[in-house]
Amino acid sequence: MTGRPSRPDVRPVAVVVDAYSTGAALAPAFAAAGWRTVHVSSSPVVPEPYRASFRPGDFIGLIAHDGDLRRTLNALLPHAPVVVLPGAECGVELADRLAAGLGLPGNGTELSRARRDKFLMGQVVAASGLTAAPQHVTDNPADAVAWAVARGDWPVVVKPLDSAGTDGVTFCHDAVAVDRAFRALHGRPNRLGSVNDRLLVQGFLRGRQYFVNTVSLNGRHLIAEIWAESKREVADAAFINDLEMLMPRAGAVQDALAAYTSAVLDALGIAYGPAHTELMLTADGPVLIETAARLMGTVEQQAVRRSLGVTQADLAVQAVTDPAGFLSRLDQPYRMAAEIWCVALISEHEGIITGRSGFARIEGLASYASSIAVAGPGVRLRPTIDYFSSPGVVYLVHEDAAVLAADYARIRAWEREGAIFDLAPASGPG
Structure with missing residues (x-):
């Protein structure tokens, strides 16, 4: 048979x-x-x-x-x-x-490099008539110092051209700090494996930081999410992630951010797929920090779905598998069923993690929804200096902002007390 x-x-x-x-x-x-x-x-x-x-x-x-x-x-x-x-x-x-x-x-290949190289990105955006940060690219520390000194507006930012997650981003308040940051980064591989043969020096943008997540189809851009960011400055490093808060779609600030972001996407030739755009809302309006032609990193899908019903990844797939359904969303701004606070854990301690017995306290919070990338036993915990050295991310979801604020404060207090991770002394540089 x-x-x-x-x-x-x-x-x-x-x-x-x-x-x-x-x-x-x-x-x-x-x-x-x-x-x-x-x-x-x-x-x-x-x-x-x-x-x-x-x-x-x-x-x-x-x-x-x-x-x-x-x-x-x-x-x-x-x-x-x-x-x-x-x-x-x-x-x-x-x-x-x-x-x-x-x-x-x-999105074609003509502007591919500008969608990765932060200097070229700024040049393309400025050439399109949009406000962009003052910047300089060089392979020479003396040249970097000279540019910063000539500007005379401190601090300045030194960072890799094409890494991610605040890798190597350093805020420098004087010429000595610029020279030190440049020499620490130049010629070394970044977190994505590229060698920092040249570095970017940028003027510091003053204002409130936001990011806008989008999905595009045939050059039409859907605003998937708008988040307000809170960061914390670390000595000899950068502002590290502290708190990200999902904003309602409606509002004058949100409209300004959405319009500027859409213009940036057009300038960079992002007509298809997801993008993650970081902005500073200055006294003169939105200014680009950087755009990434991909999904926002480190997102817990279910937490976002609890509020919005759909994630940026879901929308990126719908744009491909159901383009008509995706395009119908363009006239339907997203609505929040609950507020989301995304809390980046910040370590002030160092040692080898032997357990995380205190994490149960976080999981017991009224607004606790989920967590991702939480460091576990055997990992060496160090003081947080960038995205990659954060020991985890916690999502808080609740209808009441007061509950979120109280739970956030508890997490930060437990961190200061060293009450989340169980640590053993670390031996050697490791």
Whole structure:
């Protein structure tokens, strides 16, 4: 007796390049829509900060890009993909090249580098007539110091051209600090694996910081979320993440941020897919800090769905799998069922984590919703100086802002007391 031949799987295929951090949410969202996904890694080795978030079992195929674009394109052709999306920052440029090479919709390659290189990004935005931060790029510490001194407006910011997560971002209040920051970063690999052969020096932007998450289709931009940010300055480093608060869509500030963000996306050629844009609302209006042509990083999907019913990753997938449904959202601004406070844990202590017995106190808070990337036993805890050294993120969701404020204050008090993580002394530099 002969069995029936199996039917070919005709479900459409999407490609995700570097499905790390929040990009890991794309494959499950495509699966929920009845699609399959193939993963392409932009380098043979997954960058260390992203290894824990990568879920290879979500994909029907795994392809490692070795630098040969034609070889990677040929490996994709049997899957007949219909879309290519970046999952994390390190995959943005390769996603552009693959989409173009396969003849698929995308953002093109002409401005690809400007969507990664923060200096070129600022130049393109300024050339379009939008307000941009004063900036200078150099491979020479003396040149960096000379530019900062000539401006005479302190502090200035020294940072890598193409990293992420506040990696290497340093606020400098004098020439000595500029020289020290430059020498500490120059010639060294950043968190995404690129070597800092040149560095960016920017004028400091004064005001309130926000970020706007979007998804675009055919050059039309949907405002998925607008968040207000609170940061804390760290000596000889940068402002570290403290608190992010989801804002209602309606409001004069939100309208100004949305309009400026849409103009930035147009200037940078972001017509398809998700983007995460960081802005400073100054006395003269919004000014770009940077835009990333990918999902916002470090997002707990269920917490956001509790408030909005949908996440940026969900919307990025809907734009591909149900474009008519996506476009219908353009005239329906998002509404919040509850407020969300995203709390970045901040360490003031150092040692080897042996347990996190105090974390149960956080989980017992009235507004506690979820947490992600919380450091566990065996991890060396250090004082937080950037996104990557934060020991975790806690999402608080509640209808009452007073409850959120009280719970946030409790978390910060427990941190100061060292009451969240159990620590053993650390030996050696480690």
